[in-house]
Amino acid sequence: MINSSQLPLDAPGVLRLAARTMFELLESSAQGMMVLDREHRIVWISEGYKRFLPGLGFEHESDFVGRRVEEVVPNTLMAQVIDSGQPILVDLLSNKAGTFLVSRLPLRSDAGEVIGALGVVLLDHPETTMQPLIAKFGRLQQELDEAHRRLAAEQVRNRRPKHTIASFIGAGPAALELKRQARRVAQTDAPVLLLGETGTGKELLAHGIHAASRRAGGPLVSINIAAVPDTLLEAEFFGVAPGAYTGADRKGRDGKFALADGGTLFLDEIGDMPLALQSKLLRVLQEQEFEALGSNTVRRVDVRVIAATSRDLAAMVAAGEFRADLFYRLNVLPLKLPPLRERLEDIEALAETLGEDIARRSGMPQRQLSPEALDWLARQPWPGNIRQLRNVLEQASLMSDEIQLGVHSFDPAALACLPAPAEAPPAAAQAPHHIRPLPERIEALEREAIAEALALTEGNRMAAARLLQISRASLYERLTRWPDLGAA
Structure with missing residues (x-):
């Protein structure tokens, strides 16, 4: 006990005495206590806490104290208290040692810096004395877990393929x-x-x-x-x-x-x-x-x-x-993927499928195409391909009251909005046949770049690979095709 005649008169001394008294009171009344440093290491446990060690898989205090709390106490949030500086006043902790009602407090220096944390086991096996609260906590946890499962399942469903x-x-x-x-x-x-x-x-x-x-x-x-x-x-x-x-x-x-x-x-x-x-x-x-x-x-x-x-x-x-x-x-x-102008035989099937979707989205009856309209569509260049075909069909379907669309139902401006695909130049203007194919040009360019990099690095292959921004394995693979470069 502390002698009242020894009480300091200064305010800081009173505060230190109060803190010491509260610590002694907690140690004697709580089921167990532990103190951590700022690196999450356990520096002290109370006598009461020692009885939890077997349940956590430890026989001796020396095997427990000095280790990081995350390594020895499953599901603990003590590290979070130190890192955030925020207390967790009342919480339920469940692990292989049992279920506990706990409190976690950050410890601060005179300058306000977090230097560790104090963990207090307020109640051992609270399920025997706090059954309604524990049952409610269990129900809330189940509901939270179920909400997480539904959210995860919904995210997967939203990322399913929409087409085959x-x-x-x-x-x-x-x-x-x-x-x-x-x-x-x-x-x-x-x-x-x-x-x-x-x-x-x-x-x-x-x-x-x-x-x-x-x-x-x-x-x-x-x-x-x-x-x-x-x-x-x-x-x-x-x-x-x-x-x-x-x-x-x-x-x-x-x-x-x-x-x-x-x-x-x-x-x-x-x-x-x-x-x-x-x-x-x-x-x-x-x-x-x-x-x-x-x-x-x-x-x-x-x-x-x-x-x-x-x-x-x-x-x-x-x-x-x-x-x-x-x-x-x-x-x-x-x-x-071939452009639409190279598979004009599919325009009828495409027009029917697109027409069904247009009708479903607009809530209007599906329009049919006359043979003349199909023939006219097949003669168009379709620089915008299927996306442009849908645009033309949708415009005609929404702007016409007729069930069957004819050539007159289509606006030529809808087809003129994009430039026609470039036509092949006449034979006289075509490039001469002696021009090297593009793959050969790419290979020659690579060979020239590798030779230049090896020359700059005096044959150092690792440095040359870094200079070229390719992996060393990629460089070696190319050198097997051009062994004269590697020997240079």
Whole structure:
């Protein structure tokens, strides 16, 4: 006991005495106590707390004290109290040692800095004396877990494929061959590159390939690279760690690769990706791992990539606008989608399917097309492909009161809004046959660049690979094709 005659008269002394008295009172009345330092290490436990050690898997106090609390007390929030500086006054803690009513308080220095935490076991096995509260807590926890399950299931449903390969309308030779190839590539996990003009159905086919693959039960995540500002693309791809920058979400945010884990990531308009991000995308494709923006933690993922573009990637590689190594990584299974003008035999089937959808969305009767209208549609150039065909049909259907649409029902301006596809130059103006094919030009450009890099680095292959911004393995693979460069 403290002698009252020894009480200090100064206010700080009274406060220190009060703190000491409260600590002694808590130690004697609580079921157990522990004190942690700022590094989450346990520095002291009370006599009462020692009886919980066997339940936590420890025989001796020396095996417990000195270790980080996260390592020895399952489900504890003591570390959170130290990191946040916020107390948790009343909480239920359940682990293999039992269920406890606990309180957690941060400990601060005179300057207000958090230097540790105090944990107090207020009640051991509270289920015997606080049954109504425990039962309510259990019900709330079950409801929360069920809400999390429903939310996760809803997110997966929202990322299900909306189309199958059969949704790609067409029975002509070009459409049938494309669907055959799509079913074949769906059986693999290799990257797919969809090439075709705008409006040819690249996104629909990507959905179909995912739906026919072994990943159909996983998410299908899409991102249109052309629609995202360059400054936001890295965060969109890889996510943001908590507090990565001013204004960032305190909880962090998952990127598209994390959301697509176990499924497929569809990269639309891949040709619009900035060069600075292409090397990072290449690494993820090769290693199947990435780091969120502002994080030092590597996360592994299992993602199959389907990319699409309406641009000529091979020509962009030759012009230095697209990385050659990324092009080769994406171009494993290329599929060329034919423009509508090359499969005019499918216009009738497309018009019928599009007409059904237009009627369903508008709530109006489905319009039919006269033979003359079908013949007229088949003679158009369709620079906007199927997207333009839908626009023309929708405009005519909504602006006409007739059940059957004739040639007069269509506005020629709707077909003139886009430039006609470029026609092949006359034979006299065509390029001479002695021009080298583009693949040969690309190979010659690569050879020249590697030779220059090796010369600049005096034959140091690792330095040359860094200079070229390719992996050492990629450099070695090319040197096996050109052994004279490696010997130079």
